[in-house]
Structure formats: structure tokens, C-alpha cells
Amino acid sequence: MGVPFEALIPYGIIVAMFGVTGIGLSATKYLGNEGKAARWNRDTWDKVMMERDLRITGTLRGQYGGVEAPKGFEVSNPWKVEKRIF
Amino acid sequence: MLANLISILEGILLIVPALISVAFVTIAERKTMASMQRRVGPNAVGYYGLLQAFADALKLLLKEYVAPTQANIVLFFLGPIITLIFSLLGYLVVPFGPGLFVSDFDLGMLYMLAVSSLATYGILLAGSLRSTAQLISYELILSSAILLVILLTGTLNLISIVESQRIIPFLYPLFPLFLVFFIGSVAETNRAPFDLAEAESELVSGFMTEHSAGIFVFFFLAEYASIVLICILNSVLFLGGYSIRASFPRIRFDQLMSVC
Incomplete structure (x- = not known):
């Protein structure tokens, strides 16, 4: 007697639940990334570039085509504009 | 605001299916062991006993x-x-x-x-x-x-x-x-x-x-x-x-x- 098919149904549901999480996360990532796929497997260089995009355009996924940095770029570094406690 | 909502939604999307799959792991284990021991296993609650884990949880909570x-x-x-x-x-x-x-x-x-x-x-x-x-x-x-x-x-x-x-x-x-x-x-x-x-x-x-x-x-x-x-x-x-x-x-x- 082999494994009856009804013993395999719960395994199918478990796999389906992982699918639910995956599809749901895919939807939320698109929602949170301005309609683009989430960036993944980022190295330090990617993170620095995203930080730069945030400073230039205001969002992590923003793009800017100008040859010169927009006004205010030089002071948009959080380390420079943070309020000193002492 | 949107970022916070997305974070909450992601948390729910992670935890709820995880808990449901955990419930079905118990059923899978019991059904598989039953088939190995030539028993039918849980088969009364829901289709093919699939809702047994939820019945057990409800019983324990009450x-x-x-x-x-x-x-x-x-x-x-x-x-x-x-x-x-x-x-x-x-x-x-x-x-x-x-x-x-x-x-x-x-x-x-x-x-x-x-x-x-x-x-x-x-x-x-x-x-x-x-x-x-x-x-x-x-x-x-x-x-x-x-x-x-x-x-x-x-x-x-x-x-x-x-x-x-x-x-x-x-x-x-x-x-x-x-x-x-x-x-x-x-x-x-x-x-x-x-x-x-x-x-x-x-x-x-x-x-x-x-x-x-x-x-x-x-x-x-x-x-x-x-x-x-x-x-x-x-x-x-x-x-x-x-x-x-x-x-x-x-x-x-x-x-x-x-x-x-």
C-alpha cells in the first residue's frame, strides 16, 4: 500500500501557503517601490548609489537625468543637516 | 504612512500563512504516519480530516x-x-x-x-x-x-x-x-x-x-x-x-x- 493521496493534500496546502506569502510580498514590494520590482542582493556600491538617488530625487528608486546636481544636493546629507544635541 | 501600512501588511502576509502552514504540518505528519502504519489517520473533521488541527486548537482554547x-x-x-x-x-x-x-x-x-x-x-x-x-x-x-x-x-x-x-x-x-x-x-x-x-x-x-x-x-x-x-x-x-x-x-x- 503506497501513500494514499489524501496524505499528500496537506503538503500541497503548505506549499500553497508559501506561494501566498511570495505573491503577497511581490505585490507589496511593487507597491513600495513605485511600481518597480524590489532591488535585491545589493552590495555596498548599490546601497551607496541608492543613497545618492535618495539625496538627488527624494526617493530610493528615483532617477535624475541632469548633468549637474539639483539645488540643495550638497546639504541633503543627513550627517550634515542633523541637529547637534550639544 | 504608506511605508508603515506596507510594513504591517508584509508582517501579516508572513505570519498568517506561516501559522496556517504550521497547522497543516501537524495534519501532514499525522496523515503520513497513519499511512505508514496502515491507519487512516484523522479523517472526520473537514474534507479528508484537513480541518483537524483547527478543531484541536479550538478545543484547547476553550x-x-x-x-x-x-x-x-x-x-x-x-x-x-x-x-x-x-x-x-x-x-x-x-x-x-x-x-x-x-x-x-x-x-x-x-x-x-x-x-x-x-x-x-x-x-x-x-x-x-x-x-x-x-x-x-x-x-x-x-x-x-x-x-x-x-x-x-x-x-x-x-x-x-x-x-x-x-x-x-x-x-x-x-x-x-x-x-x-x-x-x-x-x-x-x-x-x-x-x-x-x-x-x-x-x-x-x-x-x-x-x-x-x-x-x-x-x-x-x-x-x-x-x-x-x-x-x-x-x-x-x-x-x-x-x-x-x-x-x-x-x-x-x-x-x-x-x-x-
Whole structure:
């Protein structure tokens, strides 16, 4: 007697639940990334570039085509504009 | 505001299916064991007994709480809650697909190990030195096996570990290590033949014998949540995680011809 098919149904549901999480996360990532796929497997260089995009355009996924940095770029570094406690 | 809503939504999307799959792991285990022992297993509640776990949970939640008179009530109730919370926290860094994660944490593996170690405190609070000794001992084996994978990949990030297995899953080059890790996982999750902490024939239900009703559900969920989590870890470390679908390298044509 082999494994009856009804013993395999719960395994199918478990796999389906992982699918639910995956599809749901895919939807939320698109929602949170301005309609683009989430960036993944980022190295330090990617993170620095995203930080730069945030400073230039205001969002992590923003793009800017100008040859010169927009006004205010030089002071948009959080380390420079943070309020000193002492 | 939108970012906060998305974070909450991601949390729900992670925890709810995880808990549902944990419920179905219990059914899967019971049905599989039943088929191996020529029984039908649970087959009365829902289609083919699929809703048995929910019926069990409902029954336990409606039962009366009983605590030993000499027990420290706060710690007695805190133990199962700590175990469940730390078992579920491990899911935070699990990669579900390329770019599909709740937290792309650079120290993901370290976080997962730390959280699973903290879950041991819940069992310690429940009063089981036997189970704690077992969990701590086998955690060393698991950590050593994981360290070798980290040495190969050079990263603690789970997504990077999966990505470094695009060409060949670590199962092949590290097969002996996989066996060690697998045995360690069975011991870590208190499954037979390492179920000494529970030892049904001698200790009834082990350290959770005195726990009843809702807090027993917490212990039960925590146990199966850690089983699912360690299965995910097995998959991520040795089977290529989500990239298992199409990870065969294509050989050159002359190599193909030289095979025949």
C-alpha cells in the first residue's frame, strides 16, 4: 500500500501557503517601490548609489537625468543637516 | 504612512500563512504516519480530516487553564509565549523569491541563529533542563555546519547564500555536511529518534505536561513553527533555496557529445 493521496493534500496546502506569502510580498514590494520590482542582493556600491538617488530625487528608486546636481544636493546629507544635541 | 501600512501588511502576509502552514504540518505528519502504519489517520473533521488541527486548537482554547499551585505563574505563562514569539521571529529574514523578503538583513544567518537560541529560554522557563541541554548541545553542531557554508559563500545574508548556489546547490559538494546538518536539525526539533525531551512513553508529553489550554497551543505552534523554519534553513543552505527551479548549468555542445 503506497501513500494514499489524501496524505499528500496537506503538503500541497503548505506549499500553497508559501506561494501566498511570495505573491503577497511581490505585490507589496511593487507597491513600495513605485511600481518597480524590489532591488535585491545589493552590495555596498548599490546601497551607496541608492543613497545618492535618495539625496538627488527624494526617493530610493528615483532617477535624475541632469548633468549637474539639483539645488540643495550638497546639504541633503543627513550627517550634515542633523541637529547637534550639544 | 504608506511605508508603515506596507510594513504591517508584509508582517501579516508572513505570519498568517506561516501559522496556517504550521497547522497543516501537524495534519501532514499525522496523515503520513497513519499511512505508514496502515491507519487512516484523522479523517472526520473537514474534507479528508484537513480541518483537524483547527478543531484541536479550538478545543484547547476553550479548555480551562490549570496551573500547578507551587508554580511561578508569570514564568509558567511566559515560557510558551517566549518560545512561540522567537520561533516566529526567525521567519523575518526568509527569502521567498528574488527580491521577496520582509527584511534583507546583512546578518540574517546570525539573526536566525540568535533568535532560535533565545527560543530555548522559553523551554528553560517551562522547567525542562533535559530539553534545554539537548537543544544547546545540538545547536553547536548546527552552527558549525552553518559556519562552513558561510566560509564558502563569504556572507551571512540569506539571499546572497541562495544566489551563490545558482550554479550548483551546496548539497553536492557538501553532502557529508548536509547529513550532519540534517541529523542536527532532527535533534534540534525534538523529532524521533531524538525526541528524548518529549519521550511520550516515559514522560507523557515532556516539559509541556503541566501546560494546558491556550498556552499548550503556544508550545505546540512553536514546536512546529521551528520545524518549518529549520526545513527552510535546510533548503536555503543546501538546496539552493528559491532558485531550485532551474539551476542546472547548460554544458557546451562538445561536452555533450563527449558524454555519449
